Amino acid sequence: MKTPGPDHPITIEPAKNRWRAFFAGHVIADTDDALILAEADYPPVIYFPRKDVAMEYMARTDHATHCPYKGDAAYYSIRMDSEIAENAIWTYEAPFETMSPIAGRLAFYTDTIEVYEVDDAVVNPHRRRDELVRKDVDQVVQHTDAGDGTTQRERWQPNVDTPSDDAGLR
Numbered sequence: 778m779k780t781p782g783p784d785h786p787i788t789i790e791p792a793k794n795r796w797r798a799f800f801a802g803h804v805i806a807d808t809d810d811a812l813i814l815a816e817a818d819y820p821p822v823i824y825f826p827r828k829d830v831a832m833e834y835m836a837r838t839d840h841a842t843h844c845p846y847k848g849d850a851a852y853y854s855i856r857m858d859s860e861i862a863e864n865a866i867w868t869y870e871a872p873f874e875t876m877s878p879i880a881g882r883l884a885f886y887t888d889t890i891e892v893y894e895v896d897d898a899v900v901n902p903h904r905r906r907d908e909l910v911r912k913d914v915d916q917v918v919q920h921t922d923a924g925d926g927t928t929q930r931e932r933w934q935p936n937v938d939t940p941s942d943d944a945g946l947r
Contacts, residue, residue: 799891801857824882
């Protein structure tokens, strides 16, 4: 086990924005809880929490690698529609202690899977990180029709009396 230092620096920082992974025409990962690992002269790697990745399209493989700074990596292949990317996702399930923040998270090979930063304000225009934006409104209009003829909630109480059968006839 080697320790990161001035000759081989490694930093792990929380991402400031939302990140996504895209494969075969589908978003397969979407998170506002990504970690960015910057290691020496390598391009930064985005690590996604497993809960924010579509694991149902992935299969664990027998492939494994070892990094002297991070530990042993396990791999997944992904199949989406008719496209397959073998060993395109990796994870350090039990990394060395200095790399513990990436434990169990997933990273993607960007030559196969597109990984990109997303402006969260565009994705969630009414949400700010850690708080909801409350907009003042003059009144709230509640719809009772669900669009298919059924009601979404009980009907409002009528604000007028229903005329009798002979009312209004002269």
